[in-house]
Amino acid sequence: MTRIVLPGLVDVHTHLRVPGGEHKEDFASGTAAALAGGITTILAMPNTTPPLSTPEVLAATRETAAATIRCQVGLFAGASPAHLGRLAACAPYAVALKIYLNDTFGSLRVEELPDLQRCFAEWPREKLIAMHAEGQSVAVGISMAAIYERPVHFCHISRRDEIELIAAAKERGLPITCEVTPHHLFLTKADAARLGPLGDMRPRLVEQSDVDALWAHIDDTVDCIATDHAPHTLAEKHSASPPPGVAGLETSLPLMLTAVHNGRLTLERLAELIAANPRRIFGLPPQPDTRVEVETDAAYTIENQNLYTRCGWTPFAGMEVRGKVLKVILEGRTVFEEGRVTAEAGSGRLVMDRSNFS
Numbered sequence: 001m002t003r004i005v006l007p008g009l010v011d012v013h014t015h016l017r018v019p020g021g022e023h024k025e026d027f028a029s030g031t032a033a034a035l036a037g038g039i040t041t042i043l044a045m046p047n048t049t050p051p052l053s054t055p056e057v058l059a060a061t062r063e064t065a066a067a068t069i070r071c072q073v074g075l076f077a078g079a080s081p082a083h084l085g086r087l088a089a090c091a092p093y094a095v096a097l098k099i100y101l102n103d104t105f106g107s108l109r110v111e112e113l114p115d116l117q118r119c120f121a122e123w124p125r126e127k128l129i130a131m132h133a134e135g136q137s138v139a140v141g142i143s144m145a146a147i148y149e150r151p152v153h154f155c156h157i158s159r160r161d162e163i164e165l166i167a168a169a170k171e172r173g174l175p176i177t178c179e180v181t182p183h184h185l186f187l188t189k190a191d192a193a194r195l196g197p198l199g200d201m202r203p204r205l206v207e208q209s210d211v212d213a214l215w216a217h218i219d220d221t222v223d224c225i226a227t228d229h230a231p232h233t234l235a236e237k238h239s240a241s242p243p244p245g246v247a248g249l250e251t252s253l254p255l256m257l258t259a260v261h262n263g264r265l266t267l268e269r270l271a272e273l274i275a276a277n278p279r280r281i282f283g284l285p286p287q288p289d290t291r292v293e294v295e296t297d298a299a300y301t302i303e304n305q306n307l308y309t310r311c312g313w314t315p316f317a318g319m320e321v322r323g324k325v326l327k328v329i330l331e332g333r334t335v336f337e338e339g340r341v342t343a344e345a346g347s348g349r350l351v352m353d354r355s356n357f358s
């Protein structure tokens with residue numbers, strides 16, 4: 001048996017559904033799922049109901065989080081055209097700003113140029129801006145980064161043309177970073193056809209050639225692996241208008257370790273993508289005395305039954321992977337052991353980016 005030790009993983013793209021979507025996930029269930037997946041820090045997305053777009057909603061959500069989280073959690077503020085006057089006031093409560101340029105789950109969207117300009121002018125320069133940008137919107141985001149001379153992080157990049165545009169922008173020295181998700185690295189359109197609504201998310205699954213392009217850029221252009229954990233119940237997924245999104249917290253590390261086993265990237269590179277890079281890009285504090293012990297030899301099958309996420313299903317059910325999390329130590333405390341999350345709700349901490357301390 002080969003036991004490896006990794007640093008605590010950081011997931012910069014998690015939907016925890018508080019407030020308003022607690023039947024899909026809440027802070028206690030979502031952070032349990034994170035720990036079961038070896039993830040000790042997560043950044044929670046703002047497309048909640050109501051969205052995290054005012055200081056009041058952010059402050060109240062931080063209070064709920066403080067009482068119920070089991071690992072370290074930071075919040076995104078969400079750019080909402082109706083509340084742009086409050087952007088700067090949101091900053092003390094959030095690690096970064098999220099701007100949705102394209103259609104996805106929830107109502108947050110920035111569609112007009114003056115609103116986008118206002119986000120870049122008013123969100124504090126020392127804090128990051130992350131974007132849901134697909135297709136041509138990636139070019140919009142790159143140009144905003146160039147014109148305002150400030151970093152932009154692209155969420156869940158999925159297509160060949162997008163990753164190639166980002167590579168070109170980086171070559172020109174623009175302050176651009178990006179994440180890719182395990183589902184875009186392991187699944188294609190063909191899986192979407194097989195899975196139906198359980199294989200539907202934004203961005204959608206695409207061609208094998210797109211998947212190949214993401215892998216071809218895994219050692220240079222890709223900065224982070226992020227889960228885009230987006231839980232919806234099976235009832236919602238099987239309804240007449242299924243919402244897009246799939247769970248990912250508990251399957252990301254085994255899938256990526258399977259890729260290491262298959263020689264697609266090195267373990268050293270994986271550690272950069274899942275821990276060092278996201279921490280640096282978002283300016284997150286280090287986690288002393290934190291480690292994830294993983295058994296990497298034995299193959300096993302991903303099953304819906306064993307999940308901590310409240311939605312209770314994964315598009316990867318039935319897939320054979322390697323990399324079973326044995327134990328997670330978070331800042332000196334054992335928080336996961338022998339298949340069980342042992343961290344109490346409320347034992348996690350809210351985190352901020354480094355700009356709040358300087």
Ligand code: NCD
Binds near residue numbers: 015047104245246
């Ligand atoms: C996300 C969700 O459900 O909140 N859905 C998705 O398909 N990825 C929203 C998002 O990340 O765009």
Ligand code: ZN
Binds near residue numbers: 203
């Ligand atoms: Zn998105």
Ligand code: ZN
Binds near residue numbers: 013
């Ligand atoms: Zn998302």
